[in-house]
Amino acid sequence: MLGLTIKERCFGICFGLLLCLDIALTAYPSSFFYGYVTKLLLLSVLLIFFLSRDHALQPLEKGLLILGLLSFFAGEILVVYDVNWSLLVYGLLFIIVAKLAYSLAFLNRAAFDIDHMLPFLVFALLYSMAVLYFLYDLPGEVHLSAYLYLVLALLMLNSAFLRQDRVNSLSFWLIFSGAVLFLVSETILVFRPQMLPLSFGGVLTLFLYGLSQYCFTLGLIKQ
Numbered sequence: 001m002l003g004l005t006i007k008e009r010c011f012g013i014c015f016g017l018l019l020c021l022d023i024a025l026t027a028y029p030s031s032f033f034y035g036y037v038t039k040l041l042l043l044s045v046l047l048i049f050f051l052s053r054d055h056a057l058q059p060l061e062k063g064l065l066i067l068g069l070l071s072f073f074a075g076e077i078l079v080v081y082d083v084n085w086s087l088l089v090y091g092l093l094f095i096i097v098a099k100l101a102y103s104l105a106f107l108n109r110a111a112f113d114i115d116h117m118l119p120f121l122v123f124a125l126l127y128s129m130a131v132l133y134f135l136y137d138l139p140g141e142v143h144l145s146a147y148l149y150l151v152l153a154l155l156m157l158n159s160a161f162l163r164q165d166r167v168n169s170l171s172f173w174l175i176f177s178g179a180v181l182f183l184v185s186e187t188i189l190v191f192r193p194q195m196l197p198l199s200f201g202g203v204l205t206l207f208l209y210g211l212s213q214y215c216f217t218l219g220l221i222k223q
Contacts, residue, residue: 003170008218011049018042019210023203026080036077042210043073046217053221064105065220072098072213079189080206092149099152099182102216103159106175109223110162120161124154134191146190153179153186171223178215181208 004012022038025031046069054062071094078091131150160179163172185208 003222004218011045012214012218015042015045015214018045019207019214022210023206026206027203035080039073039077042213043069046213050217050221057220057223058108061105061108061220061223064101064108065217068098068101068105068216069213071095071101072209076206076209080202096149096152099156102179103152103156105220106156106159106163106179109166110159111164111166112162116164117158117162120158124158127154131187150183150186150190153183157183167223171219174215174219174222178212178219181215182212185209185212 018038018041022035022042025038026035047066050065050069075091075094075096075098078087078094128151131147135146157176157179160172160176163175185205188205188208
């Protein structure tokens with residue numbers, strides 16, 4: 001990718017290989033312990049990479065990204081390895097905290113212009129209508145919670161979109177792409193039983209989740 005240093009490209013390749021290993025281990029119940037280890041490794045390498053290159057960022061942006069990464073990986077572990085309903089709920093709450101932290105970090109450089117927001121508002125309306133339509137196929141008790149869960153991902157995407165023209169092109173597209181990947185993974189997570197076989201849907205969700213964290217981290221660094 002243009003604008004990336006050789007070290008950043010090498011890190012991206014290493015992160016991608018580690019992410020694939022993590023997904024492979026997560027897919028097999030007998031390898032769950034090693035899945036925990038690889039997720040901690042993914043979090044660690046992202047934090048080390050970020051903290052070694054965050055010199056131009058404001059303290060608020062640094063703190064929010066770190067909070068987002070910590071909350072996301074804690075939530076992902078609880079959601080992937082849910083053994084009871086209460087742990088699953090805590091996992092989803094951690095991911096909600098991550099989405100809010102990322103949204104605030106992106107809004108720090110956002111441009112609030114109604115003309116600029118109009119294309120996104122049209123997309124948000126169409127997406128919301130589609131989600132509401134397909135939610136009727138899910139059990140009734142999850143309608144509201146699932147919709148609110150997706151709305152938060154949509155708000156994070158809006159925060160990323162509003163950075164356009166306020167940051168350089170590479171930073172904008174990295175973070176906007178990450179937010180799109182995050183929204184897609186959240187949509188698959190909610191509709192997975194209806195849309196895709198469980199195994200493929202789970203693998204795809206984890207892959208998109210991981211790529212989104214990489215994009216967020218690198219996007220803020222390149223800001």
